[in-house]
Amino acid sequence: MLQPTEAKRVLEAALLAAGEPVSVAALQRLFDEEIGADTLRRLLEELREEWSARAVELVSLASGWRFQTRLDFQPFLERLRQERPPRYSRAVMETLAIIAYRQPVTRGDIEDLRGVSVSASIVQTLESRGWIDVVGHRETPGRPALYATTKTFLDDLGLRSLDELPPLEEIAKTVTLEPAPEPQAVPAADPQRDDLEPRAG
Amino acid sequence: MLQPTEAKRVLEAALLAAGEPVSVAALQRLFDEEIGADTLRRLLEELREEWSARAVELVSLASGWRFQTRLDFQPFLERLRQERPPRYSRAVMETLAIIAYRQPVTRGDIEDLRGVSVSASIVQTLESRGWIDVVGHRETPGRPALYATTKTFLDDLGLRSLDELPPLEEIAKTVTLEPAPEPQAVPAADPQRDDLEPRAG
Amino acid sequence: MSEIAAPVARIYGEPLAEMPTDLYIPPDALEVMLEAFQGPLDLLLYLIRKQNLDILDVAMAPLTRQYLAYVEVMRTRNLELAAEYLVMAAILMEIKSRMLLPRPAMTPEDEADPRAELVRRLLEYERMKLAAQQLDAMPQAGRDLMAASVFIQRAADRLPEVRVQDLAEAWRGLLYRARLSAHHRITREELSVRGYMSQVLRRLQERRVLEFTELFDPARGVAVLVVTLLALLELARESLVDITQSESYAPIYVRLAHASAH
Numbered sequence: 001m002l003q004p005t006e007a008k009r010v011l012e013a014a015l016l017a018a019g020e021p022v023s024v025a026a027l028q029r030l031f032d033e034e035i036g037a038d039t040l041r042r043l044l045e046e047l048r049e050e051w052s053a054r055a056v057e058l059v060s061l062a063s064g065w066r067f068q069t070r071l072d073f074q075p076f077l078e079r080l081r082q083e084r085p086p087r088y089s090r091a092v093m094e095t096l097a098i099i100a101y102r103q104p105v106t107r108g109d110i111e112d113l114r115g116v117s118v119s120a121s122i123v124q125t126l127e128s129r130g131w132i133d134v135v136g137h138r139e140t141p142g143r144p145a146l147y148a149t150t151k152t153f154l155d156d157l158g159l160r161s162l163d164e165l166p167p168l169e170e171i172a173k174t175v176t177l178e179p180a181p182e183p184q185a186v187p188a189a190d191p192q193r194d195d196l197e198p199r200a201g
Numbered sequence: 202m203l204q205p206t207e208a209k210r211v212l213e214a215a216l217l218a219a220g221e222p223v224s225v226a227a228l229q230r231l232f233d234e235e236i237g238a239d240t241l242r243r244l245l246e247e248l249r250e251e252w253s254a255r256a257v258e259l260v261s262l263a264s265g266w267r268f269q270t271r272l273d274f275q276p277f278l279e280r281l282r283q284e285r286p287p288r289y290s291r292a293v294m295e296t297l298a299i300i301a302y303r304q305p306v307t308r309g310d311i312e313d314l315r316g317v318s319v320s321a322s323i324v325q326t327l328e329s330r331g332w333i334d335v336v337g338h339r340e341t342p343g344r345p346a347l348y349a350t351t352k353t354f355l356d357d358l359g360l361r362s363l364d365e366l367p368p369l370e371e372i373a374k375t376v377t378l379e380p381a382p383e384p385q386a387v388p389a390a391d392p393q394r395d396d397l398e399p400r401a402g
Numbered sequence: 403m404s405e406i407a408a409p410v411a412r413i414y415g416e417p418l419a420e421m422p423t424d425l426y427i428p429p430d431a432l433e434v435m436l437e438a439f440q441g442p443l444d445l446l447l448y449l450i451r452k453q454n455l456d457i458l459d460v461a462m463a464p465l466t467r468q469y470l471a472y473v474e475v476m477r478t479r480n481l482e483l484a485a486e487y488l489v490m491a492a493i494l495m496e497i498k499s500r501m502l503l504p505r506p507a508m509t510p511e512d513e514a515d516p517r518a519e520l521v522r523r524l525l526e527y528e529r530m531k532l533a534a535q536q537l538d539a540m541p542q543a544g545r546d547l548m549a550a551s552v553f554i555q556r557a558a559d560r561l562p563e564v565r566v567q568d569l570a571e572a573w574r575g576l577l578y579r580a581r582l583s584a585h586h587r588i589t590r591e592e593l594s595v596r597g598y599m600s601q602v603l604r605r606l607q608e609r610r611v612l613e614f615t616e617l618f619d620p621a622r623g624v625a626v627l628v629v630t631l632l633a634l635l636e637l638a639r640e641s642l643v644d645i646t647q648s649e650s651y652a653p654i655y656v657r658l659a660h661a662s663a664h
Contacts, residue, residue, distance in 0.1 A: 009254075303596060
């Protein structure tokens with residue numbers, strides 16, 4: 001049986017090398033199940049504490065624990081990157097939002113909501129990213145596929161469950177309460193600002 | 202300009218996320234070249250020192266610096282990845298068993314016992330492992346090499362002498378002496394059927 | 403999310419900081435704007451918000467007029483106009499015409515309002531649009547942060563582990579297959595003999611010639627002496643060694659068979 005300090009070193013190495021979230025159950029395998037899940041969670045919390053002053057942090061996500069770079073240090077780390085990963089287009093992000101908040105939904109549901117057709121490539125982009133997948137079919141003519149978000153989606157957005165998604169805004173209220181903005185001084189919160197900016201993708 | 206501790210944290214994060222060796226020149230980009238190569242190397246050395254008691258080590262390779270898991274922790278990490286330990290083929294194991302129990306033997310002896318040809322690579326596998334070696338030659342045409350097991354073989358199998366190998370009579374007792382099974386009714390447990398190619402010559 | 407708002411579009415190289423307030427759209431800007439709109443709902447929302455209209459009490463006449471003007475400009479510019487825009491135009495005109503009709507006094511307000519369905523769709527769409535922006539603003543793994551992925555060092559080639567049982571298993575397989583069990587009975591003693599045969603050969607590899615007595619170590623007990631003798635005899639029988647003595651009581655020499663042959 002390993003000493004707690006040694007067990008923590010093993011945990012640390014395994015998590016640093018994993019490159020993806022690792023579940024507590026999987027971590028137990030490291031020790032041939034000789035360490036209980038509760039003890040393991042305590043060790044993980046200690047490890048998270050130990051790492052709190054570093055540029056890498058240990059976080060708990062939907063599918064497990066992951067070491068990841070801290071957001072504050074990204075400006076430095078960005079300099080090392082050859083190219084920045086592209087942002088997704090508004091069409092992709094709106095489709096994702098509808099699937100995330102209204103799942104499970106068919107492509108038809110998404111089209112009704114967005115008021116435009118949803119191209120196959122949009123769905124494919126999200127599928128190949130591993131953020132959505134087909135969880136069933138609706139028993140209507142054509143048996144359309146029902147899409148839902150995956151654990152990877154939650155992991156990649158730093159969430160443990162769908163409950164942690166930002167709450168949907170009550171649009172109607174905010175509109176009636178806000179005074180009319182000056183045309184040249186639109187508040188930053190005005191949703192119409194940023195999103196009219198055309199985006200590649 | 203960053204404090205050395207902070208710079209070290211940035212270096213650490215960049216290297217932990219890189220997964221591959223990063224050159225000193227590339228690492229300088231992290232700091233917009235504001236830290237000289239010499240200072241950087243000193244910081245890297247300090248970082249290496251800081252990591253010396255962990256299961257992950259910072260090493261300097263030809264192409265740069267890399268964090269890597271320590272070799273001693275490989276068995277743990279393999280459990281996590283559920284890697285199957287490599288196994289020798291049935292041909293290798295039978296050859297080894299024959300050499301262990303019937304030594305000294307020639308390749309011809311092994312072929313007689315196995316009923317199939319024994320490829321040079323099988324013998325080589327065992328030789329390069331240091332488990333068998335040539336202890337002489339039989340004075341017959343071709344002067345074939347005589348193989349025997351080595352001390353390394355005994356050590357690696359945790360034996361003090363060949364006497365400690367399971368007695369062959371005991372093994373024979375566990376073999377079903379039923380009539381030879383029909384070719385198509387070979388037990389599924391026999392995984393190496395394909396190795397039983399007819400002996401050449 | 404930068405503090406300096408990005409230009410909405412560039413017209414003749416000049417950044418256009420804001421969408422035009424009236425219906426006049428510089429021709430080159432329209433295409434950019436069309437790309438920016440996600441469809442008729444998005445365009446309607448833009449028109450409503452731009453005028454700071456209450457979405458729950460949209461004045462259908464000006465909205466419809468503006469919307470149709472946009473659609474008309476798109477059409478005359480021969481821009482590829484998604485069918486959804488025309489469908490929406492029809493919906494708007496239908497609503498507008500129904501608004502002009504006198505309302506039956508007895509019907510509940512919601513059902514009476516021809517705009518209700520459109521407003522519901524606009525609100526739901528806007529909610530999702532904002533949600534999409536929020537999702538996009540969240541730190542994303544791979545884009546805004548990176549997972550640690552330390553290199554896993556492996557021994558060059560992990561060698562298979564072999565246990566004694568594996569050897570027994572291999573032998574069992576041999577027996578099973580060849581049904582050797584009836585013919586080959588190999589005793590423990592025999593195994594020892596064969597092991598000592600290897601040892602003798604190994605020592606002869608180093609020294610070529612050994613004196614007979616050198617091969618025996620009385621300290622290891624009678625059993626070992628006997629087995630060594632048996633091993634030597636077996637080696638001689640298999641013509642692997644030559645045992646020679648020039649005359650009675652002279653030293654007996656043991657040498658590898660091939661060494662004496664050459």
